Amino acid sequence: MFSENQWIKIKAPATVANMVCGFDILGFAVNSPYDEMEMKWTTRAENEARITIINIDNYNLPTDPEKNVAGAALIAFLEEYEEKQKSSSPKIKFEVKINKLIKPGSGVGSSAASSAGAVVGANYLVGNIFSKDDLVRFAMNGEKLASGVKHADNIAPCIFGGVTLVRSIFPLEIIALPSPTLHVTIVHPQIEVRTSDARSILRQQVLLKDAIKQWGNIAGLVAGLMKSDYDLIGRSLEDVIIEPVRSILIPGFDDLKLACKKAGALGGGISGSGPSIFMLSKTKEIAIAVEKEMKQLYDGIGLPHHTYVTSINQTGVEIIE
Amino acid sequence: MFSENQWIKIKAPATVANMVCGFDILGFAVNSPYDEMEMKWTTRAENEARITIINIDNYNLPTDPEKNVAGAALIAFLEEYEEKQKSSSPKIKFEVKINKLIKPGSGVGSSAASSAGAVVGANYLVGNIFSKDDLVRFAMNGEKLASGVKHADNIAPCIFGGVTLVRSIFPLEIIALPSPTLHVTIVHPQIEVRTSDARSILRQQVLLKDAIKQWGNIAGLVAGLMKSDYDLIGRSLEDVIIEPVRSILIPGFDDLKLACKKAGALGGGISGSGPSIFMLSKTKEIAIAVEKEMKQLYDGIGLPHHTYVTSINQTGVEIIE
Numbered sequence: 001m002f003s004e005n006q007w008i009k010i011k012a013p014a015t016v017a018n019m020v021c022g023f024d025i026l027g028f029a030v031n032s033p034y035d036e037m038e039m040k041w042t043t044r045a046e047n048e049a050r051i052t053i054i055n056i057d058n059y060n061l062p063t064d065p066e067k068n069v070a071g072a073a074l075i076a077f078l079e080e081y082e083e084k085q086k087s088s089s090p091k092i093k094f095e096v097k098i099n100k101l102i103k104p105g106s107g108v109g110s111s112a113a114s115s116a117g118a119v120v121g122a123n124y125l126v127g128n129i130f131s132k133d134d135l136v137r138f139a140m141n142g143e144k145l146a147s148g149v150k151h152a153d154n155i156a157p158c159i160f161g162g163v164t165l166v167r168s169i170f171p172l173e174i175i176a177l178p179s180p181t182l183h184v185t186i187v188h189p190q191i192e193v194r195t196s197d198a199r200s201i202l203r204q205q206v207l208l209k210d211a212i213k214q215w216g217n218i219a220g221l222v223a224g225l226m227k228s229d230y231d232l233i234g235r236s237l238e239d240v241i242i243e244p245v246r247s248i249l250i251p252g253f254d255d256l257k258l259a260c261k262k263a264g265a266l267g268g269g270i271s272g273s274g275p276s277i278f279m280l281s282k283t284k285e286i287a288i289a290v291e292k293e294m295k296q297l298y299d300g301i302g303l304p305h306h307t308y309v310t311s312i313n314q315t316g317v318e319i320i321e
Numbered sequence: 322m323f324s325e326n327q328w329i330k331i332k333a334p335a336t337v338a339n340m341v342c343g344f345d346i347l348g349f350a351v352n353s354p355y356d357e358m359e360m361k362w363t364t365r366a367e368n369e370a371r372i373t374i375i376n377i378d379n380y381n382l383p384t385d386p387e388k389n390v391a392g393a394a395l396i397a398f399l400e401e402y403e404e405k406q407k408s409s410s411p412k413i414k415f416e417v418k419i420n421k422l423i424k425p426g427s428g429v430g431s432s433a434a435s436s437a438g439a440v441v442g443a444n445y446l447v448g449n450i451f452s453k454d455d456l457v458r459f460a461m462n463g464e465k466l467a468s469g470v471k472h473a474d475n476i477a478p479c480i481f482g483g484v485t486l487v488r489s490i491f492p493l494e495i496i497a498l499p500s501p502t503l504h505v506t507i508v509h510p511q512i513e514v515r516t517s518d519a520r521s522i523l524r525q526q527v528l529l530k531d532a533i534k535q536w537g538n539i540a541g542l543v544a545g546l547m548k549s550d551y552d553l554i555g556r557s558l559e560d561v562i563i564e565p566v567r568s569i570l571i572p573g574f575d576d577l578k579l580a581c582k583k584a585g586a587l588g589g590g591i592s593g594s595g596p597s598i599f600m601l602s603k604t605k606e607i608a609i610a611v612e613k614e615m616k617q618l619y620d621g622i623g624l625p626h627h628t629y630v631t632s633i634n635q636t637g638v639e640i641i642e
Contacts, residue, residue, distance in 0.1 A: 025537045167541040167557065168534075175544050175553065204529050211532040211562070213489075215539045216346045220488040222543040223496050232496065236488065241532070 002041070002125045009320040010037040012117030013161075013313045014102045015109035016184070017153035017272040020237040021217040025166050027109075027157040029313040030184050035113040036099040037070075039121040044093035050078055051093065057100040069111045069142030070096055070118035076138040077119050081126060094122055103306075106188045107276040112154030115142025120159060120317040135159050137172055147195040154272065161316030163225055180228035182312045183287035185265070187256070187294040188276045190304040193249050198273030201245055210240045230266060230282050237267030237280070250275050252297055259293040284309070323362070323446045330641040331358040333438030334482075334634045335423045336430035337505070338474035338593040341558040342538040346487050348430075348478040350634040351505050356434040357420040358391075360442040365414035371399055372414065378421040390432045390463030391417055391439035397459040398440050402447060415443055424627075427509045428597040433475030436463025441480060441638040456480050458493055468516040475593065482637030484546055501549035503633045504608035506586070508577070508615040509597040511625040514570050519594030522566055531561045551587060551603050558588030558601070571596050573618055580614040605630070 002008065012035040019026035044050060051065040051074050065071025074094055082091070096118055102110040119138045123130050130138075136159055140150045156164040156174045165175040217236045224232030247253040247270060260268065260279045264286040268279035277294075281287040291307045298305040323329065333356040340347035365371060372386040372395050386392025395415055403412070417439055423431040440459045444451050451459075457480055461471045477485040477495045486496040538557045545553030568574040568591060581589065581600045585607040589600035598615070602608040612628045619626040 022536070022540065024533045025540060165537070165540050165544060167537045167553075173541075173556070175541060177544060202529065205526045206529050206532050208523065208525050208527050208562075211527055211535070212345045214532070215343070215536045216486070216488045218536045219343065219346060219486050219539050219543045220494075220496060222540045223486060223498060223547065226544065226547045232488075235494070241529075 001127045005040055005042050007038045007040045008121060008124060010039060010117045010121045011035075011318045011320065012037060012113035012120075013158060013316065015112055015154040015157045016186070016278050017109065018242070018270070019163070019221065020239045020243070020267065020269040021214055021221055022165075023239070023242045024151060024153055026163065026218075026221070027153040028163040028179070029157040029161050029316055030108070030186070030308070030310045031313045032308055032310045033102045033108070035102050035110075035117055037114075037117045037121060038097040039118070039125060040095050041092045041125045042095070044091040046091075048093060051075065052095045054095070054097045055100075056097050059100050059104055061098075061100070061104065067145070068114075069146050070098060070114040072145040073115035073119050073139045073142040074122055076141040077122050080130075080134070080138070084129070092126075094125070096121070103188065105192060107193065107270070107272040107274045108186060108188070109154035109158060109272065111142055111146035112139070112158045115139035116155050116158035117317050121319065124319045132159050133172060133174060136174060147199075149199070157316070159316050161314045162312060165222070177222060177225050179225040179312060180230065183281045183284050184308075184310050184312060185260070185279045185281065185287045185290040185294065186271060186276055186308040186310070187291075187298065188306045189251065189298055190306075191251070191275050193274040195273045198246055198249065202242065203245065206241050213240050233280070234266035237269065239269055243269050246270055246274060250277065251303060252301055253277065256294060256297050259297060260290045263289040263293045265290045322448045326361055326363050328359045328361045329442060329445060331360060331438045331442045332356075332639045332641065333358060333434035333441075334479060334637065336433055336475040336478045337507070337599050338430065339563070339591070340484070340542065341560045341564070341588065341590040342535055342542060343486075344560070344563045345472060345474055347484065347539075347542070348474040349484040349500070350478040350482050350637055351429070351507070351629070351631045352634045353629055353631045354423045354429070356423050356431075356438055358435075358438045358442060359418040360439070360446060361416050362413045362446045363416070365412040367412075369414060372396065373416045375416070375418045376421070377418050380421050380425055382419075382421070382425065388466070390467050391419060391435040393466040394436035394440050394460045394463040395443055397462040398443050401451075401455070401459070405450065413447075415446070417442070424509065426513060428514065428591070428593040428595045429507060429509070430475035430479060430593065432463055432467035433460070433479045436460035437476050437479035438638050442640065445640045453480050454493060454495060457495060468520075470520070478637070480637050482635045483633060486543070498543060498546050500546040500633060501551065504602045504605050505629075505631050505633060506581070506600045506602065506608045506611040506615065507592060507597055507629040507631070508612075508619065509627045510572065510619055511627075512572070512596050514595040516594045519567055519570065522570075523563065524566065527562050534561050554601070555587035558590065560590055564590050567591055567595060571598065572624060573622055574598065577615060577618050580618060581611045584610045584614045586611045
């Protein structure tokens with residue numbers, strides 16, 4: 001165990017789920033933005049709270065552990081932790097300070113960063129007794145609280161880093177996929193797209209011929225990443241099922257995508273359920289040119305927005321003591 | 322150009338399309354069975370036939386080039402070849418002898434072997450002026466004749482060897498996927514499943530949640546092949562969309578699959594549209610044990626059958642002068 005009553009610092013990266021054609025299965029972590037957290041453990045007296053959450057940002061997120069995504073993840077963590085402990089062991093509690101730098105609702109895994117950061121931090125404090133797969137399982141309880149669905153496509157890359165494949169949810173199976181250097185440009189138009197709305201507009205049935213196109217692209221994308229074949233990655237970043245439906249929720253989507261590709265982006269699309277849009281590029285120069293196109297388009301229609309020029313993060317949640 | 326009036330010998334391997342979860346996109350070539358062919362070119366007089374087909378097996382397949390899959394592929398080949406030639410160049414004709422060792426209708430790419438063998442042979446005779454992608458395009462005309470659909474999931478591995486991904490048909494894009502050593506057991510129960518029937522019973526709509534499972538498995542299979550991760554390959558060999566529908570056409574399918582996996586097979590399923598069933602194994606010993614299970618099951622229900630124990634062929638169609 002790490003020393004009692006000693007704070008650790010945690011960096012929890014933003015993540016991009018779906019990666020265009022890989023709805024519900026693919027995702028990757030980015031180097032910015034990221035949440036900052038601090039955590040410590042102390043011995044807990046009988047009847048004392050097991051989790052204390054302190055927000056040091058201005059988002060006014062709930063601090064009741066059962067209503068906070070980091071709290072929900074830590075509850076799942078502590079349940080299994082306490083089962084593993086001898087009955088004679090001292091009970092512990094966690095204090096968590098959260099400084100959210102990833103704007104909630106932006107579509108780049110803000111809730112996943114809190115959930116994943118909390119359980120990676122907790123695991124570090126108790127001596128890393130759980131596997132990364134276990135941590136994903138705990139953190140998914142945060143996603144369940146945030147969106148109603150226990151999905152792992154943000155949690156997995158947040159914890160593993162890099163590009164991850166969630167091959168199966170039950171049983172949970174996560175596969176780290178190697179990838180070449182990829183620069184990422186993200187634009188967050190300041191509109192609200194609720195994950196539950198973005199999910200409810202999807203058709204529950206898809207045409208077999210579209211599904212075949214989609215799995216051709218997914219296979220192409222995985223092969224492209226593993227072969228470091230940028231052109232193949234670019235050609236495979238096509239979604240014939242989800243994007244045509246969801247993109248209507250995002251103003252200027254089609255024009256923006258076209259302009260970014262003209263500027264040299266390999267491809268991209270909606271980040272998670274939106275409203276953020278991401279683009280992948282081979283060089284930082286192209287990623288900056290892509291940012292310029294994004295700004296120009298949203299300035300042109302007077303829509304406030306934030307942009308990030310970053311790259312794929314290969315480490316996932318990091319502990320800085 | 323290769324010498325006029327000199328026969329070359331061609332080996333065209335059998336192929337397994339779909340590879341369980343990769344309907345219409347994945348396929349691989351095997352070392353046995355294979356078709357044997359011979360081909361030569363000669364100068365053609367005006368009004369003389371451009372293609373002569375001679376069957377030296379007992380299947381009585383059509384010898385009219387327009388009704389023979391190798392003929393249909395060669396017609397497409399010659400059209401582009403003649404376009405490329407100067408008008409002053411001598412016109413050529415091909416003679417093709419086909420010894421079919423891959424039983425037509427067995428579901429292991431018998432028509433693809435004839436089409437692919439013919440165009441690879443023709444390309445060799447004219448000095449290899451066409452790319453493999455071009456050859457796939459020509460050979461797909463044979464598939465169109467055989468099944469009504471220009472599919473490439475047998476043609477591509479037959480020409481490229483190994484495991485191939487058809488990421489897209491229009492425009493055609495084939496990606497060779499590296500794979501570890503894999504032993505293949507095939508059983509061909511002597512029943513007739515027509516490709517057109519096997520296609521017509523498929524539902525044109527699939528549930529989104531099934532499609533998501535399927536593309537998780539496809540991504541897992543591609544990653545498993547490229548990482549040489551046998552367990553991941555095994556877990557990913559699952560088809561929740563096509564197999565549940567098509568397997569009802571094949572007697573004993575579920576029991577056979579279960580018995581083969583118990584004997585140590587990584588997994589497997591219907592080869593193409595059936596009726597053959599294939600299983601992948603890590604070692605030759607397991608592949609032989611799997612064959613024993615197959616024989617036992619079909620002997621038990623009195624269904625005549627053929628089995629093959631082979632491995633993935635990495636070269637595709639071969640020319641033996």
